[in-house]
Amino acid sequence: xxxxxxxxxxxxxxxxxxxxxxxxxxxxxDLLIMSFRMEDDAGDMVWSxxxxxxxxxxxxYWATFARTAxxxxxxxxxxxxxxxxxxxxxxxxxxxxxxxFLMLLLLLPFWVSELVRVYGWMILLRESGVINHFLVQLGIxxxxxxxxxxxxxxxxxxVYTSMxxxxxxxxxxxxxxxxxxxxxxxxxxxxxxxxLVRIIIPHAMPGIVxxxxxxxxxxxxxxxxPNLMGGKNSLWFTEQIYNQFIASFNWxxxxxxxxxxxxxxxxxxxxxxxxxxxxxxxxxx
Amino acid sequence: xxxDLSVQNITKKFEDxxxxxxxxxxxxxxxxxxxxxxxxCGKTTLLRMIAGxxxxxxxxxxxxxxxxxGITPNKRPVNLIFQHLALFPMMNVxxxxxxxxxxxxxGKAEIQKKINTILDRxxxxxxxxxxxxxxxxxxxxxxxxxxxxxLEPTVLLLDEPLGALDLKLRDQMKVELKKLQAKVGTTFxxxxxxxxxxxxxxxxxxxxxKGKFEQVDTPQNLYNHPATPFTAQFVGDNNAxxxxxxxxxxxxxxxxxxxxxxxxxxxxxxxxxxxDKVDLFLRPEAMVIQPDPSMDKLNRFxxxxxxxxxxxxxxxxxxxxINSAKELIIGLPQNRQFDHVRPLDKLxxxxxxxxxxxxxxxxxPL
Numbered sequence: 001x002x003x004x005x006x007x008x009x010x011x012x013x014x015x016x017x018x019x020x021x022x023x024x025x026x027x028x029x030d031l032l033i034m035s036f037r038m039e040d041d042a043g044d045m046v047w048s049x050x051x052x053x054x055x056x057x058x059x060x061y062w063a064t065f066a067r068t069a070x071x072x073x074x075x076x077x078x079x080x081x082x083x084x085x086x087x088x089x090x091x092x093x094x095x096x097x098x099x100x101f102l103m104l105l106l107l108l109p110f111w112v113s114e115l116v117r118v119y120g121w122m123i124l125l126r127e128s129g130v131i132n133h134f135l136v137q138l139g140i141x142x143x144x145x146x147x148x149x150x151x152x153x154x155x156x157x158x159v160y161t162s163m164x165x166x167x168x169x170x171x172x173x174x175x176x177x178x179x180x181x182x183x184x185x186x187x188x189x190x191x192x193x194x195x196l197v198r199i200i201i202p203h204a205m206p207g208i209v210x211x212x213x214x215x216x217x218x219x220x221x222x223x224x225x226p227n228l229m230g231g232k233n234s235l236w237f238t239e240q241i242y243n244q245f246i247a248s249f250n251w252x253x254x255x256x257x258x259x260x261x262x263x264x265x266x267x268x269x270x271x272x273x274x275x276x277x278x279x280x281x282x283x284x285x
Numbered sequence: 286x287x288x289d290l291s292v293q294n295i296t297k298k299f300e301d302x303x304x305x306x307x308x309x310x311x312x313x314x315x316x317x318x319x320x321x322x323x324x325x326c327g328k329t330t331l332l333r334m335i336a337g338x339x340x341x342x343x344x345x346x347x348x349x350x351x352x353x354x355g356i357t358p359n360k361r362p363v364n365l366i367f368q369h370l371a372l373f374p375m376m377n378v379x380x381x382x383x384x385x386x387x388x389x390x391x392g393k394a395e396i397q398k399k400i401n402t403i404l405d406r407x408x409x410x411x412x413x414x415x416x417x418x419x420x421x422x423x424x425x426x427x428x429x430x431x432x433x434x435x436l437e438p439t440v441l442l443l444d445e446p447l448g449a450l451d452l453k454l455r456d457q458m459k460v461e462l463k464k465l466q467a468k469v470g471t472t473f474x475x476x477x478x479x480x481x482x483x484x485x486x487x488x489x490x491x492x493x494x495k496g497k498f499e500q501v502d503t504p505q506n507l508y509n510h511p512a513t514p515f516t517a518q519f520v521g522d523n524n525a526x527x528x529x530x531x532x533x534x535x536x537x538x539x540x541x542x543x544x545x546x547x548x549x550x551x552x553x554x555x556x557x558x559x560x561d562k563v564d565l566f567l568r569p570e571a572m573v574i575q576p577d578p579s580m581d582k583l584n585r586f587x588x589x590x591x592x593x594x595x596x597x598x599x600x601x602x603x604x605x606x607i608n609s610a611k612e613l614i615i616g617l618p619q620n621r622q623f624d625h626v627r628p629l630d631k632l633x634x635x636x637x638x639x640x641x642x643x644x645x646x647x648x649x650p651l
Contacts, residue, residue, distance in 0.1 A: 183338060184371035186358045188436065189388030198384070202375040 035255035051256035061240060061257075068237035069264055071151070072219040075158045076212050079166045082159065083211070087170035088200070092179060103171070110164055118228045121157055122148060125229075149231030157229040158219050165218060166211040173207030174200075209278045213269055220265050237261055287314040287349070289472040290335065290440050295344030297330050304330040306496035307344070312440070312474060312489075317466050319483040320476045322493035323519070328476040331493075332442050335474065336365040348439055359388070364433035365442040369449060370425055372417045378404075378428050379413035385436045403435040407465065422450050426458060434469060443475040447482060459485050480520050484508065492516045514644040517566040524613050526565040527646065533559050538643065540565060544609035548584040550641040562646035567636060569601055570616035574623055576635030583635040588613065590630045602626065604634075 038048035055061045086106075090099045109117060124130050125147040132144035147153060177200065185195045201208070226236035241261070244254030273280060290312040297305040304327040312318040322328045333339040335346055337358035346353045348362055358365075364385075373381050379400050386396045404410055407427040412420075420428065426446060433441055447455045447462075463486045466473050477483050483490045484504040491501040492515070500512040511517035518525060528548070532539035538557060540548045542565075550565065557563070576583055588604040591612070600617040615634060617623055626632065 178369070178371065180367045180369060180371035181373060183358070184365070184367055185373075185384070186338075187336060187365045188385035188432070189359045190384070191359060194388065199373065199375075 031255040031258060034252050035259055037252055051253050052260070054253060055256065055260060064235045064237050064240055065260065065264065067235055068220060069268060071155065071158075072216055073268070075155055075162060075219045076216045078155065078159050079162045079215050080208060080212060083163060083166035083170055084200075084204075087167050087174050090167075091171055091174040092177070092182075106164055106167055114161060114224055117161070118157060118225055121153075121160070121229060125153060148229060149233060151230065151233075154226050154230035154234055157225045158222060161222070161225055162215040162219055165214045169207040169211040169214075170204060173204045177203050205276060205278060209273065209276055212272065216269065216272075217265055220261065288312070289314045289316075289349060290318075290474065291345075291347040291350075292331075292335070293345045293347075295331070295334060295346060296342050297327070297334060297339065298342045303496050305334070305341075308493075308496070308498055309344075310491060310498065310501055312472055314472055315470045316488045317463065317473045317475065317486055319487035319490045320474070320493050321480055321483040321490050321520070322476075322478060324478055326493045327496040328478075328493050329444060332365070332444055332474070332476050335440070336363055336442055337361045362439040363442055364436055364438040365444060366429050366433055366446045368444045368446065370429040370446065372425060372429055372432070374417050376417070377413070378409070378415050378417070378420075381417070381428060382432050382435050385432065389436065399435050403431045406434070406469070407431045423454050423458060426450070427461075430462075430465065434471065438471065440472045440474055443473060445477050445479075447477075447479075455482075462486060484520070490520075492519060494519070511566070511642065514564055514566070517642060517644065522569050522614060524567045524569065526567065526611065526613075528563050528565045528643075530557055530559050530561045530563060533557060537638070538563075540643070542606075542609075542611070544606055544611060546586050546606055546609075548586075548641065549582075549638045550584075550643055551639045552643050554643070556645070557643070563643045564646055566642045566644070567613075568616075568640065569614045571640035572613070572615045572634050572636045574602070574615065574617070574626075575633055580635065582638050584638060584641075585633060585635045588615070588632055588634050590626060590628050590632060592628055593617065593626065604632070607631070 035051050036047055036049065037045050038050040040046045040048075055065075090102050094102065112120075122129070126132075127144045127146045127148075129147070131147065132141070135141040136144055181199055181203070182195055185199050190198070221238060223236070223238040223242060226234040227239060230236065237257070238261075241254050241257045244250045244257060288311050292311070293309050294307050295305055295309070296303065296307050306327075308331060310318075320328045320331065330339060334341045335353075337353065337356060353361060373384065376384070382400045382403060383396050386399060391399070400413060401410075404412055407430055409424060409427055409431070412424070412428070417425065417428075429446065430441075447458050450458060459482055466486070475483070475486065484507070487504055489501060490504055490507055492499040492507065492513075494515045500507060500516045502510075502512075507516060507520045511520060514525070517523050526542055528540035528542045530538050531541050531547070536551055536553060538550055538552050540550060540563065542548070548565070573583075576585065587607045588602075589607060590602055590604050592603040594601045594603055594614075594617075598619055600619055602615040602617050604613050604615055605611060606613065617626070
C-alpha cells in the first residue's frame with residue numbers, strides 16, 4: 001500500500017519536476033553563467049562583473065529600470081482601485097444570477113490574444129482612429145490628435161491587460177465576506193469610508209496581495225503592450241533586454257539585465273508583503 | 286412612563302408580496318419586548334425597518350418621539366444584534382467594542398475605560414485581547430451584546446441571537462440575557478421563533494403571523510388567554526379538536542365532537558350560537574389523568590394510550606379517545622403516580638370547563 005502511494009506520487013510529480021528543471025532552472029543557470037562572462041580585449045570570453053557594471057554606469061539603463069518599477073507599481077495600484085468596486089459590485093450588489101453573466105463579460109476579452117486586444121486599442125486611439133474621428137465630427141477637436149505613444153496610453157493599456165488578474169482573486173475573497181459585517185458596521189455608526197477601510201479591505205487582504213503580485217509581475221515583465229502602445233518613448237526595461245539579445249546579439253549583457261529584473265521584482269514583492277503584513281503562503285492560498 | 290419605540294401602521298411590500306401589513310405597537314422605556322412568529326412571518330423585515338436597513342412602504346417609526354424616516358442606520362439611536370452576531374473577525378474583542386465608540390469620536394482613554402466597564406458587566410473581564418475565533422458561542426454572544434450596549438442605544442434590537450447556540454447554552458443565555466436587561470435597563474426588542482425564549486424573557490410579547498400582529502400581551506396572558514387560534518397553537522403546545530355547539534347559555538357552551546364526546550366549556554364570546562362549528566383548544570397539562578371522582582365541573586372521557594413520550598418534566602402521553610382516531614397529547618406528571626401506565630391502557634381523563642378555549646372553526650388551520 002505504502003509502496004503504491006509512493007509510486008503514484010512519483011508518477012505525478014515527475015512531469016512537474018522535469019518541466020521545472022528542464023525549462024526553468026536549467027536555462028536560468030545557463031543565463032546566470034552567461035551574465036558573468038564577457039569578451040576581453042583579445043576577444044576571449046572571461047569571467048567578469050562588467051555586464052552588471054554597465055548597468056550602473058549607463059544612466060539610460062538604470063533610469064529605464066527605475067521608471068519600469070515605478071510605473072509597474074502605479075499600474076498595480078490603479079488596477080486595484082478600479083477592480084475593487086467592480087468586484088464588490090459583482091459579489092454583493094447585483095443578484096447572483098446576473099453576477100455570473102458579468103464575470104463572463106470580464107473574461108470574454110481574454111479569449112482574444114493580447115496582441116489583438118492591443119491592436120484594438122490602437123485602432124481606437126490612433127490619429128486616424130475611431131475616437132479621433134468622432135471628436136472631429138462632433139466639432140470638439142479641430143484636427144485629429146495622436147493619442148498613442150505616450151505614458152498615459154501605455155498605462156491605460158497595461159491596466160486593461162491586468163484587470164482580470166486583479167478582479168478574479170478579489171471576487172473570490174469578497175464572496176466570503178458576510179454582508180452582515182457591513183451592516184453591523186453601519187449599525188455601529190460607520191460611514192462608507194470606514195466600512196471600506198476597516199471591514200472590506202482587511203477582509204480582502206489575501207486577495208489584494210495575490211492579485212497585486214500577479215499584476216505587478218505581469219506588468220513588469222510585459223513587452224508587447226509598452227512596445228506597441230508606448231512606442232519608442234515607452235522605455236520599458238524588457239525592451240532593453242530584448243535589444244541586447246536581438247539587436248546587439250549581446251546575450252551576456254541581456255542575461256545580466258534579466259537577472260536584475262528578477263531581483264527587482266522579488267525585492268518589491270518582498271517589501272509589499274512586509275508592508276501589508278501578509279505572507280507569501282497566505283497570499284497564494 | 287416614556288415610550289422609547291413607537292411604530293404606527295408600518296407596512297412593507299415587496300412587489301406583490303406584503304411582508305409586514307400595517308403593524309402598530311409601542312414599547313415603553315426599559316421593557317423587554319419580544320416579537321414571536323414562525324419563519325417568514327415578516328418579523329425580520331420589521332426589525333430591519335426599525336434598524337433602518339429597510340425602508341417601510343408606509344407608516345411611521347419613532348424613537349423617543351423622533352420620526353426616523355430617512356435617517357440612515359448609522360445615525361439611529363438603535364443597535365442591532367445580528368442573527369449570526371456579525372463580530373468583526375479581523376479585530377480582537379477590544380477593537381470590536383471600540384469600533385462604535387470611535388465612530389462617536391470618543392477619546393482613547395475614555396474608550397479604554399468603557400471597554401473595561403462593559404466587559405465586566407457581561408462577565409468577560411480580561412478578554413480585551415482575545416481573537417474572535419478564540420471565543421466560545423456564549424462568549425461571542427456576550428461580546429456582541431457588549432459591542433452594542435457600550436454605545437448606550439435607546440433601543441437594542443436582537444435578531445434571534447440565540448438561534449445558533451446549542452440547547453443547554455441557549456437555556457442558560459436566556460436567563461443571562463433577562464438578567465442583563467434588568468441590570469442595564471435598556472429597552473430590548475427581541476425577535477424569535479422560539480416561544481420559550483419569548484415567554485421566559487419578555488415583559489410583553491407580540492405574536493406575529495403573515496405580516497400581522499395576532500396579539501400583544503404579557504406572556505402569562507398569551508398562554509392562558511390566547512386571543513386567536515393561531516396564538517393558541519403557536520404559544521405553548523395545544524390540542525385542537527373540532528366540535529359543534531349543541532347548547533348555549535351566557536357563560537357556557539355545550540359541545541359535541543365528531544367522535545361523539547360531549548363537553549361543557551366556559552365562554553364569554555357572544556358571537557357563538559347553536560350549531561356553530563368551533564375549534565376546541567386544550568393544553569396538555571389541562572387534562573388530568575384519572576381525576577378524583579369527587580371533582581366538580583370536570584369534563585370526563587376515556588382514552589387509550591398509544592405511546593408514552595418520555596421527556597423528563599415535559600413527558601406526555603400520546604393517546605386517542607375511545608372510538609376515535611383523534612390524537613391527543615396529554616401531560617404526564619413525573620411524580621411516580623403514573624409509572625404504571627403502559628401503551629394500550631385505558632384511562633379516564635378529566636379537564637375543567639374553564640381550561641378549554643373555543644374559537645370559530647378556522648378555515649385554514651395551522
